[in-house]
Amino acid sequence: MTRERIVVVCPGRGTYNAPELGYLARHHGGSEWLARFDALRAVGGKPALTALDGAAKFDPGLHLRGDVAAPLIHACAYLDFLAIDQDRFEIVAVTGNSMGWYTALACAGAVSGEHGFAIADAMGVNSQGHEPGGQAVLVLAGEDWTVDPALERAVHAAMARHGVLPSIRLGGMLVVAGAEAALDALEADLPPLARAPLRLAGNGPFHTPLMQQSADAARAQLPVDWFARPQVPLIDGRGQVWRRFETDPAQLWDYTFGHQILQPYDFTAAIRVALREFAPDRVVLLGPGETLGGAIAQVVIATKWLDISSRNDFTARQGEDPYLIGMGRPVQREIVIR
Known part of the structure; x- marks a missing residue:
């Protein structure tokens, strides 16, 4: 067989x-x-x-x-x-x-x-x-489960402005990490997403320096x-x-x-x-x-x-x-x- x-x-x-x-x-x-x-x-x-x-x-x-x-x-x-x-x-x-x-x-x-x-x-x-900090999940994919490249570029630009780092690339999602204050600032500066950012309780700034x-x-x-x-x-x-x-x-x-x-x-x-x-x-x-x-x-x-x-x-x-x-x-x- x-x-x-x-x-x-x-x-x-x-x-x-x-x-x-x-x-x-x-x-x-x-x-x-x-x-x-x-x-x-x-x-x-x-x-x-x-x-x-x-x-x-x-x-x-x-x-x-x-x-x-x-x-x-x-x-x-x-x-x-x-x-x-x-x-x-x-x-x-x-x-x-x-x-x-x-x-x-x-x-x-x-x-x-x-x-x-x-x-x-x-x-x-x-x-x-680890150093102080945590993770948040950003849903970049729309209802059709595809990602708009322009939206992705806008998200990365906002991350750069606030010193937030990529942590995990997860299909149509991006897990980001950084100091709590930086994550707060990023969330206030993001373009509209399909869902609100989700802060991961108990998680540190994994996969970053x-x-x-x-x-x-x-x-x-x-x-x-x-x-x-x-x-x-x-x-x-x-x-x-x-x-x-x-x-x-x-x-x-x-x-x-x-x-x-x-x-x-x-x-x-x-x-x-x-x-x-x-x-x-x-x-x-x-x-x-x-x-x-x-x-x-x-x-x-x-x-x-x-x-x-x-x-x-x-x-x-x-x-x-x-x-x-x-x-x-x-x-x-x-x-x-x-």
């Missing part, structure tokens, strides 16, 4: 919210890997993921905190990855968004499962060490000898592909705890490269949540992949035979799991 070719996408922060509470119990209860992750956290005196996931109520003050959200999201995504039926699906490349890069490292085999979790867990703590403290902590704490050559191609936050026989593990470590933390993360480029370089039969977005689905769809539309050039085209294709499979959606999940 010919296997379908898939690119796997690993989600980042902001994907474990109230609807996702209990995700690990629902989909991965009794998992040996989940027990290993809880054991690793117990060594550090941290609460078990099973307890956090099994809480009676979602607590934004707890569950959205970096040192809790990062390991929860990583565990959900990595265990979803292991649930993919690889007898039917050939994983031709792996990528991720922002914190999802750490999960992508483990999925691609560039680090072990234990080390991947340790990295995500540690970076959840390290990400809280303001995260130097976090990068320094990662380099001191997370050793280069944890890294190896990926077993499948790995697409980073610049759109660069790390291939098995071309990768220097030391350079991968350096990118992970340098550029990846301190420079903008171009998820748009990563997905565009995934489509053009690997021509997958489907794209599989790991859980929890499905907030990246719109961004992936917008890249598909902008690229005119499979002649999909509008929101209506994409919606019609999804209704017939989903090209984008979100494992956070129960019906779509069933398509790819063992």
Whole structure:
């Protein structure tokens, strides 16, 4: 039987919210890997993921905190990855968004499962060490999920006026970062957008030089000898592909705890490269949540992949035979799991 070719996408922060509470119990209860992750956290005196996931109520003050959200999201995504039926699906490349890069490292085999979790867990703590500042999401895409280049230029001009930096390029959205006062000034100076800017609660100025403290902590704490050559191609936050026989593990470590933390993360480029370089039969977005689905769809539309050039085209294709499979959606999940 010919296997379908898939690119796997690993989600980042902001994907474990109230609807996702209990995700690990629902989909991965009794998992040996989940027990290993809880054991690793117990060594550090941290609460078990099973307890956090099994809480009676979602607590934004707890569950959205970096040192809790990062390991929860990583565990959900990595265990979803292991649930993919690889007898039917050939994983031709792996990528991720922002914190999802750490999960992508483990999925691609560039680090072990234990080390991947340790990295995500540690970076959840390290990400809280930064200069003052935060992030905001700007929706540039209109109702048709396409972006007006003139609007994009006007937004970048306003950012330049107030010293606000690009953080994540996310399809038809742009995540920006900077000091709180700079973000306030930008929001007052923006051209009309489809939606009001959304300030991300609890997030620092990720993917900017303001995260130097976090990068320094990662380099001191997370050793280069944890890294190896990926077993499948790995697409980073610049759109660069790390291939098995071309990768220097030391350079991968350096990118992970340098550029990846301190420079903008171009998820748009990563997905565009995934489509053009690997021509997958489907794209599989790991859980929890499905907030990246719109961004992936917008890249598909902008690229005119499979002649999909509008929101209506994409919606019609999804209704017939989903090209984008979100494992956070129960019906779509069933398509790819063992």
